[in-house]
Amino acid sequence: MFDHEIVMDSLLKIQKAIDTILERASVVSDPNELLTSPEGMMRIDAICMNLIALGEAVKGLDKQTHGELLPKYPEIYWSGVMRMRDKIAHHYFEIDTDVVFRTIQEDVPQMKEVINKIITEI
Numbered sequence: 825m826f827d828h829e830i831v832m833d834s835l836l837k838i839q840k841a842i843d844t845i846l847e848r849a850s851v852v853s854d855p856n857e858l859l860t861s862p863e864g865m866m867r868i869d870a871i872c873m874n875l876i877a878l879g880e881a882v883k884g885l886d887k888q889t890h891g892e893l894l895p896k897y898p899e900i901y902w903s904g905v906m907r908m909r910d911k912i913a914h915h916y917f918e919i920d921t922d923v924v925f926r927t928i929q930e931d932v933p934q935m936k937e938v939i940n941k942i943i944t945e946i
Contacts (some may be wrong), residue, residue: 825869826876826888826889826890826892826893827888828946830888831885831888831889831893831946832943832946834881834884834885834888835885835939835942835943835946836943837881838878838881838882838885838939839936839940839943840900840938841850841874841875841877841878841881842878842932842935842936842939843936844870844874844932845871845874845875845928845932846928846932847865847900848867848870848871848874849925849929849933851867852864852867852925854925854930855921855922855924855925855926856921858871858921858924858925859921868919868921868924870918871924871928872912872924875909875912875924875927876909876912876913877893878905878909879905879906879907879908879909879910880909882894882902882905882909883906883909886902886906894940896913896928896939897938897942899934899938900931900935900938901931904938905935928934934937
């Protein structure tokens with residue numbers, strides 16, 4: 825069993841990071857926009873920082889729940905979320921903006937739905 829209050833706090837932090845990522849990315853229609861202007865570069869920095877926070881929070885959530893919660897929601901590739909955090913944090917200069925863009929367009933909105941579902945079910 826796990827501490828529901830601590831888990832809920834983690835879920836709310838994940839939800840906030842997701843919302844921030846989606847808000848920062850809302851004006852981006854092409855991955856090249858993240859590299860071709862100072863504003864785009866600040867935007868990719870902000871998005872990546874929140875992807876790091878998101879991945880770290882997911883790692884913490886998995887640890888807090890002793891690996892029992894996330895497998896109940898297999899529609900999200902949780903280990904990929906954690907690995908993306910590691911890739912950005914440790915290999916920042918090797919980031920592929922196409923991968924980041926695809927992630928924020930496809931995976932993050934799905935994750936938002938699943939996190940909201942987890943929150944209502946806990």
